[in-house]
Structure formats: C-alpha cells, structure tokens
Amino acid sequence: MTAQRSDEFINNHPEFEIGDLRLFHIHGYEIKTEIEKPEKAFISSLWRGYIGTYQLNTNGSLCLTKISVFTGKRNAEFEDLKVNEEITGNFRLDFREQFFGNRLSVPFEGGTIILDQSQWFKQVGSRGDSAVINEMFPNVEAKS
Numbered sequence: 001m002t003a004q005r006s007d008e009f010i011n012n013h014p015e016f017e018i019g020d021l022r023l024f025h026i027h028g029y030e031i032k033t034e035i036e037k038p039e040k041a042f043i044s045s046l047w048r049g050y051i052g053t054y055q056l057n058t059n060g061s062l063c064l065t066k067i068s069v070f071t072g073k074r075n076a077e078f079e080d081l082k083v084n085e086e087i088t089g090n091f092r093l094d095f096r097e098q099f100f101g102n103r104l105s106v107p108f109e110g111g112t113i114i115l116d117q118s119q120w121f122k123q124v125g126s127r128g129d130s131a132v133i134n135e136m137f138p139n140v141e142a143k144s
Helices: 132-136
Strands: 008-011 022-027 050-056 062-073 076-087 091-096 103-109 121-123
Touching: 008 022
Parallel strands: 008 050
Antiparallel strands: 022 091, 050 062, 062 076, 091 103, 103 121
C-alpha cells in the first residue's frame, strides 16, 4: 500500500494541543456532502480522491470546511469545494506523524471532543514506529 496523504486539521481549541501530528482518518463518521470525483482522475497516494479540511472549534465541535477533490489536471490538480458540515455523533480522530507510524486516537462524544486523555489510546504503526506520540503523550494507554 502506498502511504496516503493526510487531511488538513485546523485547531482553534484553547485546551487541545496536538503538535505537528497530522489527521489521517475519522473512524465512525462518513462525510454527508456529495463529492463528484472525475472518473479517470487517480493518484495512488490519495485512494479516496480528496483531502478534507477539518476545523476543531473553541467549543470542541468539529466541522468539515473544505473538500479538495483531485482532478488530475495539470496546473489545477485539486478543485476546492467549500462546505460547512458539522461532524456529529461519536467518532475518533486518527492522528499520526506519518502514515505508517504510530497512531493517537482522540474520541468525540455527541460531536464534542473528549479532552480527558485517559479516554484516548495509542497504537503502534504498521511499518514504522515513531517515538513522537510516546514523547508527547506518555500517559496515554497503548492498545493493540
């Protein structure tokens, strides 16, 4: 498998610090905005065909603000679609330093971030181990 591109993550929450970790997936949520992807546009490092821009608000809610769809066209590889989709329900954000590295899973309940790190967990990456998550979050429990 080719390493995948991360989503964009904008953090406006005053009590949440993630450092340089990047958002790679949201477990437990499917985007509701319809995305029209060009049929022949494909890139192996972006299997789903788009990059989402997510914003963590000061109240702890998460919003999808932009979808950048891969077009495959020269000089216009991506077409931006402005959206305002509030991410609701219970889900987890998957943060990593790199695609194959360790993962930090941060939960949301009822659409609001859980800041209590005892509710978070770490997982060892599939190929590369990065110590950054362990250094930043030494008290977060590891899970296999």
